[in-house]
Amino acid sequence: MPFETPPAQSEGESNTSSRRRDWAAGALGDASRAALAEDAKLFLHQSVSTPCLSVITKAEGPWIEDAEGRRYLDFHGNNAHHIGYGHPRLKKAIADQMDALPFAPRRFACEPATALARKLADIAPGDLSKVLFTTGGSDAVEVALKLARAATGRFKTVSFWDAFHGAGFGASSVGGEQLFRGGAIGPLLAGTEHVAPFACYRCPYGYPERDGQPDLDLCKMTCANMLRYVLEKEGDVAAVIAEPARAVPYIPPPGFWAAVRQACDDVGALLIFDEIPTGLGKTGRMFACDHDGVVPDILVMGKGLGGGILPIAAVIARPELDVAGDYAFGHYTHEKNPVTTRAGLTTIEIIEDEDLVENAARVGAHALARLHDMKDRHGVIGDVRGRGFLFGAELVKDRAGKEPAPELAEDVLYRCLDGGLSFKISMGNTLTLTPPLVVTMAQMVQALDVLEGAIADAAQAAGLA
Numbered sequence: 001m002p003f004e005t006p007p008a009q010s011e012g013e014s015n016t017s018s019r020r021r022d023w024a025a026g027a028l029g030d031a032s033r034a035a036l037a038e039d040a041k042l043f044l045h046q047s048v049s050t051p052c053l054s055v056i057t058k059a060e061g062p063w064i065e066d067a068e069g070r071r072y073l074d075f076h077g078n079n080a081h082h083i084g085y086g087h088p089r090l091k092k093a094i095a096d097q098m099d100a101l102p103f104a105p106r107r108f109a110c111e112p113a114t115a116l117a118r119k120l121a122d123i124a125p126g127d128l129s130k131v132l133f134t135t136g137g138s139d140a141v142e143v144a145l146k147l148a149r150a151a152t153g154r155f156k157t158v159s160f161w162d163a164f165h166g167a168g169f170g171a172s173s174v175g176g177e178q179l180f181r182g183g184a185i186g187p188l189l190a191g192t193e194h195v196a197p198f199a200c201y202r203c204p205y206g207y208p209e210r211d212g213q214p215d216l217d218l219c220k221m222t223c224a225n226m227l228r229y230v231l232e233k234e235g236d237v238a239a240v241i242a243e244p245a246r247a248v249p250y251i252p253p254p255g256f257w258a259a260v261r262q263a264c265d266d267v268g269a270l271l272i273f274d275e276i277p278t279g280l281g282k283t284g285r286m287f288a289c290d291h292d293g294v295v296p297d298i299l300v301m302g303k304g305l306g307g308g309i310l311p312i313a314a315v316i317a318r319p320e321l322d323v324a325g326d327y328a329f330g331h332y333t334h335e336k337n338p339v340t341t342r343a344g345l346t347t348i349e350i351i352e353d354e355d356l357v358e359n360a361a362r363v364g365a366h367a368l369a370r371l372h373d374m375k376d377r378h379g380v381i382g383d384v385r386g387r388g389f390l391f392g393a394e395l396v397k398d399r400a401g402k403e404p405a406p407e408l409a410e411d412v413l414y415r416c417l418d419g420g421l422s423f424k425i426s427m428g429n430t431l432t433l434t435p436p437l438v439v440t441m442a443q444m445v446q447a448l449d450v451l452e453g454a455i456a457d458a459a460q461a462a463g464l465a
């Protein structure tokens, strides 16, 4: 059954908007149009995916190239391209592994899987050290939820409205976006309670902000207090699951996660961090939660772990949570696949050897400062926020009224595509930039020049300059 009212766009820009059609009419040749029509004929249509934007023919380093020969700096990459596309060292490691041992059927251990598990235990925060692998992030979230149930003997969860945790049933249930949980697919998992997230620029509790920063004396961190309140009222919550830095992006107020960690401990709930997009350096630290000094009970990662080539995700838990040995909740065909686990291990080695986390911190700090400068110059930028290589700019019709400017955001996106920069829009009006960790200062400057030009031109065209 189609929706009576289409769900609010939250994840990515619309793939059926008239602005998208206008862009395609000017940018695509006959061959691309025919390929897109064939794609749309063959695949089930779904929001933010099919029908597609364009046809991709190459992906190398931070670049993608479409069938028209246009190159784009890919500041989206589904957050899977931390080490850039087609890293030669990773391709060789994968090829060598395929020669040595291409698959491990269940019941057999293999060296790449144990080596990756050991490496994850090494780099993970605190004493997180017991691992399960899955093929995708959503499946890893399901494993984490089941593990939390098994370990606590409880089934309820608390998570954030507006969060995305994957497309599976459990993941959609703890997710907070209408696109993934509304209308046609219900009913969802029982006991999945939600609270409003931290979002200081648009505080759901109505507290004012200054330059995107909270006034903690005034708000007393009501968002964290409400989480505690719900945990106490429910009394039997198995776990809180959340992204430590929201991919929208939104950065937590200082002390937020310490307060939530304490609230979880006080009521016997576990804390699960979904670091599927943010893990392995995206925020300029190996894990986003490292910024907050808070260790979860279970951490979920994926995306970049496969080096932008192979699908692999992981759950890593405190050793005390290894309590469900009689069950089989991580029974996946590719649970110990030697090729995907070799890819994961080599990807982490590349991140370490090439100092990519440090690069994201250094170049990301420059990018954030430049975005703040842009905000000073362009009244349509209402808020700038981010950390490392996770950053964004929220576009508004006017600074004081903060009315979102989704059409303007779309116009900026398509102008940027014309200028060779790809990214995505979140929550309708937030330009969300998540470059691969290999992006150099020069490439960052190039991308931000394109972005600033597009914002200026789009604001002018909309009469908002």
Ligand SMILES: Cc1ncc(COP(=O)(O)O)c(C=O)c1O
Binding pocket: 136, 137, 138, 139, 141, 164, 165, 166, 167, 243, 247, 274, 276, 277, 302, 303, 313
């Ligand atoms: C925060 C978060 N959790 C979970 C997922 C789901 O990962 P996957 O698409 O690999 O299932 C995503 C994917 O975008 C994500 O951003």
